[in-house]
Amino acid sequence: MSLFRKKGEQTTHQWYVTALKRMIDGDRDGAFLALQEAVKGGKAPTDAYIRLGNLLRERGDAGKAVQIHQSLTVKTDLTKEEKIELFLNLAEDYAHLGNSEKSIRILETAVKTLNIKDPAVFMKIAKQYHVLRNKEKSFEALREAKKYGGVGDRELALYLASSAERLLENGDSKEAKKLLQQGLKHDPDSAPALMMLGDIAETEDNIDEAISKWRRAAVLSPQLAGPALQKLERLLYERGKFSEIEKIYHDIRSARGGDETASLATAALYKKQGQDEKAIELLEEYLAVFPESIKGRLLLTSLYARHRDSDALDRFLDESVRQSWETKPYVCQSCQFQSDAMRWHCPRCNAFDTFTTDYEI
Ligand SMILES: [Zn+2]
Incomplete structure (x- = not known):
């Protein structure tokens, strides 16, 4: 009798180890199968159940993940680390099911009872409050995350700016x-x-x-x-103070030599002042570094049309048409939210610094 049980335990352990190895190798389907085997006898370590639940959630079955994770909460022999892991994942399950309230309740209870100081947990709480459009509570959670090193003041300011943007859209500029x-x-x-x-x-x-x-x-x-x-x-034009703009271009170009608008505006100003070759030189240098600048190309086209032969102009236009197809929107790398303008905080998924145009189509 004892021999059989021992054999059974060994198999459970072996399946569990196999699952971990497959996880490390990135073979999540294989790990899923191994974990299912490991828990069959009912004697697998807690971690096996937690991971099995997580994989179920990843595979789209958050309901089943809740069942598994919830059943572990009654266990009395969990270590603090296991408890934290369990509550975080249970909260994630509920978030996947669209139940943000429940997700928050689990996380906040865990924070209190287990004295959690992990900024990632507060980020999760912030995210769920954001989903519920409770920006005060979300901000409060971000502040907690900051206390433990998760985000900085820059992110707090970005979050407030996103919230203010919403208020401005609704006409509440005072609160914004x-x-x-x-x-x-x-x-x-x-x-x-x-x-x-x-x-x-x-x-x-x-x-x-x-x-x-x-x-x-x-x-x-x-x-x-x-x-x-x-x-x-x-504004400066309306107020008859347009001459001030030159100093502003200059300030920006001193801060950042490659700034698009300031560089192009300077070229346009040269053109206006009759210094066309100086404008061409500036634009050619600029486009060598920033070939995607459509505005730069338009301006240079108008100058070439005046000062270069038609072959050179044709070549430049062909190249410009090719380039224009490659212009892409900014996309949040965590939720794929698209934006024509650059953003540093994602209004959809609450992530920071996830927007880029540097992705494969
Ligand atoms: Zn996003």
């Missing part, structure tokens, strides 16, 4: 302004916050303030320099 100013306390160099504060200042007819905020955003952020300069050009 409050959030943005709060954001700047966390990160005085938060370019998205500066941009929106500039927008609000303009609506309040506070022109100097709008100029100073947009200008700072343009100097700080390559991705926001374009929209910021557009606003600045319009």
Whole structure:
């Protein structure tokens, strides 16, 4: 009798080890089969059940994952690490089932009872509150995550800017302004916050303030320099202060030599001043480094049309058409949310620094 049981235990252990090896090798289907074998006798280590549940969730069966994970919670011999692992995964199961409330409740209970200081847990809580559109609670959880080193002040400011953007869309600029100013306390160099504060200042007819905020955003952020300069050009032109723009271009190019809008605006200014060859030189240098710039290509086309032969112009246009097909939107690498403008915080999945155009189509 004891011989059989021993043999059985050994098999359970072997299947479990096999599953771990397959996990390490990235063979998740193989690991899934091995774990199913391992738990058959009912004597597998807790970790085997946790992993089996996780794989079920990954395979789209979060309901079954809940069953397995939930059944482990009554075990009395769990270590603290196992308990944490278990609660995190159970919360993840419920998140997958779309039950954010339950997911949050499990995480918050775990934090309290197990004295968890893991920033990843607070990020999960923040994410679920974000899903529920409870931005105060989400922000509170992000602050906790910051306390334990998960995010920094920059991310807190970005989150507040995302929230403010929503408020602005709904016409609540007063509340938006409050959030943005709060954001700047966390990160005085938060370019998205500066941009929106500039927008609000303009609506309040506070022109100097709008100029100073947009200008700072343009100097700080390559991705926001374009929209910021557009606003600045319009406003300065309307106010008859257009000569100030040259100094702003200069500031931006001193901060970042390759800035698109400031470089092209400078070329356009050369052109306006009749210094066409100087403009051509600047644009050719610029396009050698940033071939995707459509605006740069248009401007150079107009200059070539005036100063180069038609063969050179044709060649340049062909190359430009090819290049234009390669322009891509910014995509969040964690949830695939697409945005025409660069973002640093994803409004859909709450991730930070996940947007890029550097992906395969
Ligand atoms: Zn996302």
